[in-house]
Amino acid sequence: MDAKSLIIELIVGFIALFLMTKILGKVSLAQITTFDFISSIVLGELVGNAIYDKNVKLNSILLSVAVWGLLIYIIEFFTQKFRGTRSILEGKPSIIIRNGHLDREEMKKNKLDLDELQNLLRQRSVFSIREVAYAVLETDGSVNVLKKSKYDTTKNSDFNVPQKPVYFPITIINDGEVDYGNLKEAGFDEKWLFNTLRKHKIDNAKQVFYLEWKKDEGVYLEKM
Structure with a gap:
């Protein structure tokens, strides 16, 4: 494959993927669901193969992206129109700390051990499980935390309390x-x-x- 063809296919592939993500209204990579993650991998593989396989022509890139984009669009149409399909296709949040107590069953279901949970909590500036009233494992793998009232983020300086x-x-x-x-x-x-x-x-x-x-x-x- 000569340099000119490679450059053209890279540009076309990039534009096609960019336009498709804009049309579908994708969120940032840090917030993608499992289905979005799989879609990103597949699309990248399709374009990669189209670029580096000499037998694959430019129109194959566009066809691959268009077909896969259509499938994603159909899936998202169903998840928006039919609420029952969301938990299957997008997953659903799980409460892993409830009323200040660890929910072992939910942790097992989500293949989450204590070390991983502590890591996720530290990313939310929570360094002790005892501070948490509720913790929700989101579909993108992040954790959102509701702290107990005694650990809220009110600054001591607001009340002239000694550190x-x-x-x-x-x-x-x-x-x-x-x-x-x-x-x-x-x-x-x-x-x-x-x-x-x-x-x-x-x-x-x-x-x-x-x-x-x-x-x-x-x-x-x-x-x-």
Whole structure:
């Protein structure tokens, strides 16, 4: 394939994809649903093959983009007209923290473990699960958070309240497994952990889904 043909096909492919996304009203890549993500991959593959395969002509690019664009348009028409198809084709949000408690069943359904949840929460400037009243896992994989009232974002300076020290929460038990490194970092030993569990009428760490320690607030615990 000579340079001129390659340049022409790249330009045509780019314009075709750009126009199609404009017509369909796509949101930004950070907000795409699973179906949109698959569509992006397929469209990229179609154009890529059309550009680098010598046997594929320019009209093949346009035909491929047009057909796939039509399929996307039909799917989106159905999701807008028929509410029942949305959960199948676009997915639906899941409440993974409800009334301050982790919903293990919803986490399992969405293949979400505690480490991933903590990562998503930190992206929302939430560093402790105890701060969350509700957390919703959106269809694009992000998490939106409603904090408990005591952790709202009102600034202390608004009321001339003296600043307090800030402490980072330490995860000690994660899905039934004790992190002894973190336990030591928190300044405790197995005896302290055993006594703490006994206070919550728990005999074994395996019965604990999540336990964290925060210096200014103590223990936060979720049972299995």
